[in-house]
Amino acid sequence: MDAPPDGRLPKGWTRLAALAWLGLLVLAVVAWRERALFMDASFQAFHMLLEERLLIYHYRFCNALSQILPLAAIEAGLPLQAVLFGYSLNVWLLYFGLWLLLHGVLRHERLAWVWLLFLTLISLDSFYFIPPELFQGIGWMLLLWAWVARRPDMAGWRFWLVALVLAATFTFAHSLVPLVFFYCFGWFWLDRRGWRHRRMVALAALVLAVMVAHELWFTDWYDAMKKEEFWRHARQYWPRYHELPANGRFLAKAVKFYYLLPALALLMSAVYAWRRCWLKLAWMWGFGLAFVLLLHIGSPATAYRFYSEANYMPLSVVVALPFVFDGWAAFRQMAQRPRWAWLWPHGTLALLALMLAVRLNAIWHNHDHFVRRLDWMVETVRHARHAWQTNRVLVPKARAPMDLIVMEWSVPYESVLATALIHPDSAGEVFVRRDFERFRKWLEDERQGWFLSEFDQLPADTLPDRYIRLGHWPFRLVE
Structure with missing residues (x-):
C-alpha cells in the first residue's frame, strides 16, 4: 500500500477526492444565486449581460475561462437564471478541470491533493467569492510544478514553452501567486537533491522575468493603487509591525474560522521536529509568517472578513504541501510499527475525510x-x-x-x-x-x-x- 513521494496513491484517495468534488458541485449548484451575485461576480455578470463579450480586468487573462458558460447562455438567449447558474457551474468546472490535469494527465496525485486542500482548508466566504483570479493562479502554478515533476531534467523547448505559458498565466493572475511559487521552489529545493541544478534556477529566473515584465508594462490603476497603499502603511507602522491591528484579528480568525490551518501547521512542526528537518520547519514558518505580515501591511485593519480570507488562502499551500509529502511519509513510516499499523493508509484517509467533511459542512452553514x-x-x-x-x-x-x-x-x-x-x-x-x-x-x-x-x-x-x-x-x- 506504500507509494513513493510522487507515485500512485491507494484508490481510496481518488474516491475520497471524487466525493469531495461532488460535494463542492452540489454546493455550487444549490448556491448558484448567492455565488453569482456576490461582489465581483455580480459586477462581471452585469457587464457580460451588457456587453456580451469576455471581460478581462487588470490584465488577468485567465479569468476568461470562468465566463464561457454564462456567455454561451447569453448568446443562446437563455433566461437570467441560466446565465447565473452557468456562471457558478463554470467556476466549479474550471477548478475541477485543473484537478483533472494534475491528477489524470500529469499524474501527480499529491499536488492534486494540494489543490483540493487549497480550495477547502480555510474556505468559508471564499467559496461564494467566485471570480478571484488568485485562486485560479494557484491552480496554474501547481500545474507548473506537476510539469516539472513530470520532466525533472527540464530539457527541451517544449518543456520551456509550457513553463513560460504557465508562468505568464499565474503571474498575470495575481501578484501574490509568484510568491507562493517561490515558496514551493524553496521547499522542493530542500526536499529533492535531483532538482538542485542550473535549469531549476533558470525556472526561477523565468518567473522573475515575467514578474518584472508585468510590473513594467502591465500594471494598471488598481495594482498601482494597491502598491501605493502598501508602501504608505509600511512607512506608517515602521518598525512597529507587531502593532498592526490585523495581527490580533488574524489569530482570532485562525482559531474560530481557519482552525485547520494552525492544526496542520502544528502537526507538521511536530513531524519536522521528530525527523529533524529543521530547514523545512524554518522555511514553512518563516514564509508563512512573512506572507501574513505582507498582507497585514497592505491592509492593516482587514475590515472585510471575506477579502482577508481570500488573501489568506495561499497559506493553505504553505501547510498542505508539507502535509501531503512529508506528513504522509511520516505516517507511513510510523505505520511500520505494529501499534501504529492503523495509521497508514486507513488512518490517514480517515483524517482527510474528516477534514473535508468539516470544511464542506462549514461552507454549507455559511450559506444562510x-x-x-x-x-x-x-x-x-x-x-x-x-x-x-x-x-x-x-x-x-x-x-x-x-x-x-x-x-x-x-x-x-x-x-x-x-x-x-x-x-x-x-x-x-x-x-x-x-x-x-x-x-x-x-x-x-x-x-x-x-x-x-x-x-x-x-x-x-x-x-x-x-x-x-x-x-x-x-x-x-x-x-
Whole structure:
C-alpha cells in the first residue's frame, strides 16, 4: 500500500477526492444565486449581460475561462437564471478541470491533493467569492510544478514553452501567486537533491522575468493603487509591525474560522521536529509568517472578513504541501510499527475525510448569510414599490445593515440582478453610499431613468431589455 513521494496513491484517495468534488458541485449548484451575485461576480455578470463579450480586468487573462458558460447562455438567449447558474457551474468546472490535469494527465496525485486542500482548508466566504483570479493562479502554478515533476531534467523547448505559458498565466493572475511559487521552489529545493541544478534556477529566473515584465508594462490603476497603499502603511507602522491591528484579528480568525490551518501547521512542526528537518520547519514558518505580515501591511485593519480570507488562502499551500509529502511519509513510516499499523493508509484517509467533511459542512452553514443579504435587497425594492411607487432606493451607509451586505460598492449590481431574477419587469436597484452628492445631476434628472453605481452611470434604456427593465422611476432616499 506504500507509494513513493510522487507515485500512485491507494484508490481510496481518488474516491475520497471524487466525493469531495461532488460535494463542492452540489454546493455550487444549490448556491448558484448567492455565488453569482456576490461582489465581483455580480459586477462581471452585469457587464457580460451588457456587453456580451469576455471581460478581462487588470490584465488577468485567465479569468476568461470562468465566463464561457454564462456567455454561451447569453448568446443562446437563455433566461437570467441560466446565465447565473452557468456562471457558478463554470467556476466549479474550471477548478475541477485543473484537478483533472494534475491528477489524470500529469499524474501527480499529491499536488492534486494540494489543490483540493487549497480550495477547502480555510474556505468559508471564499467559496461564494467566485471570480478571484488568485485562486485560479494557484491552480496554474501547481500545474507548473506537476510539469516539472513530470520532466525533472527540464530539457527541451517544449518543456520551456509550457513553463513560460504557465508562468505568464499565474503571474498575470495575481501578484501574490509568484510568491507562493517561490515558496514551493524553496521547499522542493530542500526536499529533492535531483532538482538542485542550473535549469531549476533558470525556472526561477523565468518567473522573475515575467514578474518584472508585468510590473513594467502591465500594471494598471488598481495594482498601482494597491502598491501605493502598501508602501504608505509600511512607512506608517515602521518598525512597529507587531502593532498592526490585523495581527490580533488574524489569530482570532485562525482559531474560530481557519482552525485547520494552525492544526496542520502544528502537526507538521511536530513531524519536522521528530525527523529533524529543521530547514523545512524554518522555511514553512518563516514564509508563512512573512506572507501574513505582507498582507497585514497592505491592509492593516482587514475590515472585510471575506477579502482577508481570500488573501489568506495561499497559506493553505504553505501547510498542505508539507502535509501531503512529508506528513504522509511520516505516517507511513510510523505505520511500520505494529501499534501504529492503523495509521497508514486507513488512518490517514480517515483524517482527510474528516477534514473535508468539516470544511464542506462549514461552507454549507455559511450559506444562510448569503441568502439573507440578497433577500434584504429584494425586500427593500419590494417595499419601495409599495410605499413610494418606485423601484430605486438610496440607502445611506449609516442606515444599511453593513454586516449583512459586506461591501456597499457592489450592491447596485447585486440588487438589480437579484430582483430581475423574479422577472425583468421586477428589476430594481438599491444604492448604498455614505452620501450621494457626487450623483446629484443624475438623481435630479426626472426625464431619464438611470442605473447608478460607483463605476457605472447608465441610462436605463441602454440595459439589456431581455433581462433588466428598470424603467424611468426616480430614486427615493431612505430617511
